Amino acid sequence: MKRPPGVTPPPAGPPEAERPNEPRAAEPRRRAPGGIRRSKKKTSSEVEAITEPIDIVSGSASTPEASSGFRSLPPLPEVSLGDGRDSGRDDDDDSSPKPWWLTRRTDPTVEKAAEAEKNLAHAERRRRRYERAEARRFTQATRTRRRKYLMGLAATVVLVLVVVLTAYSPLLAVRTITVEGASRVDASAVSAALDDQLGRPLTLVDFGEVKKTLETFPLIQSYVTEARPPDTLVIRIVERRPVVTVAADGAFNLVDAAGVVVETTPARAPGYPTIDVAATPVDSPGFAAASQVLLALSPEFLAQVDAVSAPTPDSVTLALTNGQRVVWGSAEDSALKARIVASMISNPGIPDVTEYDVSSPEAPIVH
Template identity: 35%
Template sequence: MASSVSDITGPLDLRARSRRRRIRIVTVVAVLVAVLLAVGVYVVRWSGLMAADQVVVDGARLVTADQVRDAARVPIGAPLATIDLGAVGSRVAALEPVHRVSVHRAWPDTVRIRITERRPVYQLRDQQGYHWIDASGTAFHTTTASRRGTPWALTATRSTRLLRDVATVAASLDPALLKQLDHLEAGGPDSITLVLSKGRTVMWGSADESDVKSQVATAMVATKATHYDVSSPQNPTAR
């Protein structure tokens, strides 16, 4: 019986030592991982090893890359991980020509800003020149000369609603009608007029049903007349 007890105790001690060794190994590995993580967090968030060193700008045409950088106010030298990308994007979005902006980190030392600029639907003409207006009715750029291929307009006011309504009309124009367009005139939201070549006019009325009005007007200007009225597209007139 004593011999049997001795035979069982040996393997039990061996398994216990093996188990303790595995526990020590796991503990050491866990400590090393924790240390490495702590070092990594320190390097990323507080050390200068991954600090913002440059700002790269993509998509700038109407604004310069330097104007975008000035607006962004990225804190050069600050740890890249701590920079508030949302705040950077909000500051850049305040630039008038900017329609959309995205900001992200490009490790180890770069902030990359990508912008999409507004697109002109028409140009508002006044004594200062030609102001580019986008689909939302926002004026975002001014030139002294008219932009080729973009219609221009005269408006009684610069209210956002009127500028947006004129944009809706301009965007709806059929290419065949657009070729005959000299300019648009808007005395108010319900009195938008197309001034065509050869002294012809199209009373458009409001921006409502502009797609339908464009189809009707395109068909009507093929008939000989000087004044067309599509303000009620179901009952158009010409004289």
């Protein structure tokens, strides 16, 4: 409520003289109406001078202050506290701090507890990350071994699956059989004999059955099989090579080193020497030694050989087409003996030779 001009408020209590003696330092200091802050106490004489009655210049007499005839004391000076703060503010001042429960703010204790809990959670997360990093560092070797083991196991499983799928896949079944290296042997007959392998996967071909089938062809000395994906089986054969001619029943048989008849002709085939099977049977050691000697000769020198005889393995003798003879001896060092005989025959300084003896290649003899 606004005061009338010229009117001072009545004193809030009895005069200073009537108050009980109390320590002045315990009373709170009051701020003067003008907002001037006094830090110096007033003396008792100053207070008594102020409490003398004064005339009212203007104002309404209806107020209790005017009818009493006394002027009210000014507010007591404020007592300055040790911390220098203003402790005597008016309770009605809006700028004074309010307790937290009268505001919309959260309890500071709760805020501090939430902040501490947040910091604790953050520290716990950092601790867990550090522990995981340390665990990974100390288990690096174990994890590396485990990774290699798993990779090896996976590669093995993949390889097994590939082999199984390849073995039983109908996409790799045999549909074509090709025979290579056949001249005297009928290739179509060999393919027809192996028809039972058609339709089988290449990895499941019965090679034992293939061997039995090819053994029925006497002209095949050896063979090699080859699988050509996706559906071809190749048979490479090596035919028997005839080395001598054997006269039998008005015909001539071409016989290989094993005594197998390769071919029969009504006339003697050129380029193959004859052998007397009566003196050198086909199944005798002498026949085997003679065959080894003939296989070691070059085609040019073999064309000059007319007949061969070998009563024993160490007495192989060649009869040339020009009437000369070559005492060969055993089949050992046949390649060296063949070169020595060829050089001696082509040497014009050795005339009128009827026999060459190379049974001892270190010391050849001519007769």
